Amino acid sequence: MRLVGRLAALAACVPRGARLADIGTDHAYLPIELVEKEVIISAVAGDVHSGPYKAAKEHVEGLSLEGKISVRLGNGLAVLSPLEVDTVVIAGMGGQTIIEILTNHCEIVSSLKRLILQPMVGAAAVRRWLCENHWYVLEERLVQEEGRLYEIIVAERGDSPRYEPVMYEIGQKLWDEKSPLLLLHIDQLISQTKRVVREMECSSNAQKSLKYQEYVTRLKQLEDKRRCL
Ligand SMILES: C[S@@+](CC[C@H](N)C(=O)[O-])C[C@H]1O[C@@H](n2cnc3c(N)ncnc32)[C@H](O)[C@@H]1O
Structure with a gap:
């Protein structure tokens, strides 16, 4: 499998050797690609709905990757134990859902090194949450796929500078780096x-x-x- 567009951009934000959780994994395309390319050693693929969970499980088992990808049914970070993973991807959900997932399991969040978030709406609220909860934005990407623009926010633990209010809307890193899709x-x-x-x-x-x-x-x-x- 070869990921393109938004999912490829998300995959590129995962550090080599990461222990990954993909929360809201749907078909588990992201962890499968990262394990197949040997970017990561193992992953947890979680989803709250049984349809996507079954699809992910079938896909992972069909490729005989169940030794490396653990597919779990459950809400947000509840599928994880502390220190089980160091990097979490939460992509393709609304910003408020992403914030709820993060706030519901503080003990898991505080054990993570990197968050890779791709809110479909409400990115400003996600940036504010990160800033107020001791995460700083390391990198941001804009990706255009099938006419739609997606924002990817990569954050690591540490204090963040406070930004002028409009920068939570735009994304300070996107502004500083003058991304080609910024306009x-x-x-x-x-x-x-x-x-x-x-x-x-x-x-x-x-x-x-x-x-x-x-x-x-x-x-x-x-x-x-x-x-x-
Ligand atoms: C639009 S899909 C995105 C799939 C994939 N992450 C992507 O970016 O292509 C959203 C997925 O998130 C799952 N989901 C929504 N809320 C969730 C939650 N609280 N915990 C785990 N999964 C959730 C849904 O069941 C669905 O499979």
Whole structure:
């Protein structure tokens, strides 16, 4: 199997020799590729739903990799014991789900060296959570696949600098490194924020709210950043 696009970019963030857990593994494509390429020695592939769990198990057993990949059914990090793995991938879920998975098992999280996160939405909340919980962003990647842009956040343990608020939206590393997809990323953030502002302007109550002011401020900050590119 050869991963492409988003999954290949996630695989590239896993350090050689890592003991990996892929939480929300679905078909277990990621751990299978990393074991087959001998990037990692072993993996835990976890999923909370029985359909994806069975698919992962069949796939792993079909390739006779069950000695190296342990497929487990369970919620988030509950499938792990402390110190069993050092690197966790949580990809293809909403930012709030990722945060819940991390906050529900602090004892596991505190034993990890690296988190590789790919929120489908809500990346800003994930960046804030990392910053407030003693993780710093080591690397960020933008990947475009089938017309959609994905954000990958790689974090390691350690204190993080506090960023200006708009940088939690954009991603400080993506900004500093001027990723080739940065302009498209900021344009998408601007369009999403404009849509929310317009929707709120349809209601006089919403327009009086603090949330509305926050979105208007965020929009201005994003537009200012775009002008700097
Ligand atoms: C969209 S798929 C993403 C699969 C793969 N990680 C990827 O990035 O291609 C999301 C998977 O996460 C699983 N999932 C959702 N919430 C979960 C949780 N709390 N714990 C474990 N797995 C979860 C779902 O069952 C599903 O298989």
